[in-house]
Amino acid sequence: MDTTTQQTTAPPAPGPAAPADKGTGRGATRPGDRIFLGLSRGSGIFVLVLMAAIASFLTYRASLAISKDEANFFTSFEWNPTGLPPEFGIAVLAFGTIVSSVIAMAIAVPISVGIALFITHYAPRRLGGLIAYVIDLLAAVPSIVYGLWGALVLVPHMDGLYGWLDDYLGWTGLFAWDGGPARSLLTVGILLALMILPIITNVSREVFRQVPRMHEEAALALGATRWEVIRMSVLPFGRSGVISASMLGLGRALGETMAVAMVLSPSFDITASLLDPGGGTFAQNIASKFNEATVMGQDALIASGMVLFVITLLVNGGARLIIARRKEYSGANA
Amino acid sequence: MAKRIDVSGLNAYYGSFLAIEDISMTVEPRSVTAFIGPSGCGKSTFLRTLNRMHEVTPGGRVDGKVMLDDENLYGAGIDPVAVRREIGMVFQRPNPFPTMSVYDNVAAGLRLNGKYKKSQLDDVVEKSLRGANLWNEVKDRLNKPGSGLSGGQQQRLCIARAIAVEPKVLLMDEPCSALDPISTLAIEDLIGELKERFTIVIVTHNMQQAARVSDRTAFFNLAAVGQPGKLIELDDTERIFSNPSVQATEDYISGRFG
Numbered sequence: 001m002d003t004t005t006q007q008t009t010a011p012p013a014p015g016p017a018a019p020a021d022k023g024t025g026r027g028a029t030r031p032g033d034r035i036f037l038g039l040s041r042g043s044g045i046f047v048l049v050l051m052a053a054i055a056s057f058l059t060y061r062a063s064l065a066i067s068k069d070e071a072n073f074f075t076s077f078e079w080n081p082t083g084l085p086p087e088f089g090i091a092v093l094a095f096g097t098i099v100s101s102v103i104a105m106a107i108a109v110p111i112s113v114g115i116a117l118f119i120t121h122y123a124p125r126r127l128g129g130l131i132a133y134v135i136d137l138l139a140a141v142p143s144i145v146y147g148l149w150g151a152l153v154l155v156p157h158m159d160g161l162y163g164w165l166d167d168y169l170g171w172t173g174l175f176a177w178d179g180g181p182a183r184s185l186l187t188v189g190i191l192l193a194l195m196i197l198p199i200i201t202n203v204s205r206e207v208f209r210q211v212p213r214m215h216e217e218a219a220l221a222l223g224a225t226r227w228e229v230i231r232m233s234v235l236p237f238g239r240s241g242v243i244s245a246s247m248l249g250l251g252r253a254l255g256e257t258m259a260v261a262m263v264l265s266p267s268f269d270i271t272a273s274l275l276d277p278g279g280g281t282f283a284q285n286i287a288s289k290f291n292e293a294t295v296m297g298q299d300a301l302i303a304s305g306m307v308l309f310v311i312t313l314l315v316n317g318g319a320r321l322i323i324a325r326r327k328e329y330s331g332a333n334a
Numbered sequence: 335m336a337k338r339i340d341v342s343g344l345n346a347y348y349g350s351f352l353a354i355e356d357i358s359m360t361v362e363p364r365s366v367t368a369f370i371g372p373s374g375c376g377k378s379t380f381l382r383t384l385n386r387m388h389e390v391t392p393g394g395r396v397d398g399k400v401m402l403d404d405e406n407l408y409g410a411g412i413d414p415v416a417v418r419r420e421i422g423m424v425f426q427r428p429n430p431f432p433t434m435s436v437y438d439n440v441a442a443g444l445r446l447n448g449k450y451k452k453s454q455l456d457d458v459v460e461k462s463l464r465g466a467n468l469w470n471e472v473k474d475r476l477n478k479p480g481s482g483l484s485g486g487q488q489q490r491l492c493i494a495r496a497i498a499v500e501p502k503v504l505l506m507d508e509p510c511s512a513l514d515p516i517s518t519l520a521i522e523d524l525i526g527e528l529k530e531r532f533t534i535v536i537v538t539h540n541m542q543q544a545a546r547v548s549d550r551t552a553f554f555n556l557a558a559v560g561q562p563g564k565l566i567e568l569d570d571t572e573r574i575f576s577n578p579s580v581q582a583t584e585d586y587i588s589g590r591f592g
Contacts, residue, residue, distance in 0.1 A: 212429075214427055214429040215429060217429070220387065222443040237432070
């Protein structure tokens with residue numbers, strides 16, 4: 001008591017550089033504060049260093065490969081980094097990765113939002129809890145198990161769907177089927193949809209659960225039906241959360257490796273139909289080629305990995321832009 | 335188009351808990367009726383039974399009769415959604431739709447009810463905002479989010495939203511309790527104007543407010559915590575505040591309890 005009184009009533013030290021320190025300011029003096037500050041600051045710096053290390057590693061090894069590439073790295077359909085001259089490009093991989101992820105999102109996002117709405121706004125509490133629990137279990141299934149199931153169960157059972165698509169949408173060319181095995185980008189997309197469904201559902205569910213009761217009552221009191229309450233209050237409030245959830249799912253779909261490698265029958269060309277075997281994705285290509293690759297081959301794979309890295313960053317940035325643009329309309333300030 | 339409300343033998347439950355017991359009263363059209371009483375006496379619950387909002391709370395259940403003119407709101411085959419379109423409600427905390435503009439907030443109820451031309455919507459939005467004494471403040475920012483307004487403006491926006499659909503009755507659940515005195519005064523003035531057109535029921539914790547704005551006042555009370563709330567008496571506001579016929583009312587009003 002004595003010392004603190006002395007400190008605070010002491011005449012101010014000359015100059016602005018010595019503010020009175022009461023232990024609550026930024027300059028921590030107590031050991032606990034100092035340790036915690038050091039730990040949290042260290043963690044913050046660590047993540048920056050880690051990111052820089054990954055980025056510089058990827059850039060360095062990738063630049064080694066790309067500088068020797070005789071084909072156009074972005075448009076070539078070849079993958080022959082050990083040839084003379086080395087020729088390789090990521091066109092097929094970028095196409096396969098994006099197409100399979102888009103299929104996965106197109107299937108998974110509506111279903112996930114539907115499940116999340118059912119759990120939070122339609123189902124009796126017990127049933128909702130049960131469904132949420134099962135979804136949590138789905139999220140815990142390792143991707144290799146999804147891959148096994150996809151290869152052994154999903155692929156042999158796709159004939160019905162493929163035949164139907166060929167009958168009704170075959171004329172578009174996109175869904176033409178020649179009766180071959182269903183180891184195609186479409187099957188990969190469907191499997192990825194199942195894999196990303198739990199994460200999108202779980203995050204959306206949490207967001208929908210946080211819709212303030214008073215927003216829902218505002219709609220109810222105007223004479224809104226349950227669906228109209230969801231449209232007027234729940235979905236607008238949950239919008240940015242659903243976008244974030246979808247981006248988490250998309251990130252997983254873009255980077256999924258084993259399940260894709262086990263289902264897809266890869267080839268270095270782009271097929272006209274989504275139902276034909278062939279194509280490839282970044283992660284699948286790296287996984288299947290890395291073990292037997294020479295140093296040059298590894299560098300080429302790393303270059304493709306860097307493209308995947310950049311695509312993921314762009315997707316995340318785009319999502320943030322969408323969320324930020326609607327910020328003033330978000331429910332956050334209410 | 336204001337209508338009379340006639341309640342008889344109404345009980346409301348939360349699960350198995352009886353929250354309000356055997357309430358019968360009449361609310362006159364084109365007048366303001368205030369509900370006062372200590373916290374937990376069920377006045378908000380009772381208000382919410384009048385537009386069938388009580389039953390949206392989990393476990394909420396009502397028996398008894400609420401007649402709107404000659405239609406029983408709890409009769410067989412009555413759609414609660416249709417009831418809520420006829421009886422507007424304003425809540426304790428201003429709750430404009432945060433993702434909608436000022437304009438869309440006011441138009442929200444109309445859009446639920448069907449298709450309107452843009453020019454019709456424009457007319458109704460302006461009329462409702464004028465009716466809520468908000469038009470001059472927001473006419474230049476109709477396309478800005480409603481959640482960007484001040485608290486008092488938001489509450490008047492909610493009133494505009496409620497009256498845009500021309501309800502028969504307007505229910506207000508402590509509409510000023512989250513507002514500063516100036517905004518409160520604005521809302522009270524507005525209530526005085528709105529009663530020319532609507533039947534208004536207002537729940538308030540502020541007895542001066544009840545005395546200022548209402549024509550009739552109902553006093554609710556409960557015997558003890560855990561007991562159901564009951565209507566003690568309903569009379570002209572002047573009489574309730576000068577010479578109530580029940581001792582409990584006088585005790586409450588003079589601040590001897592509650």
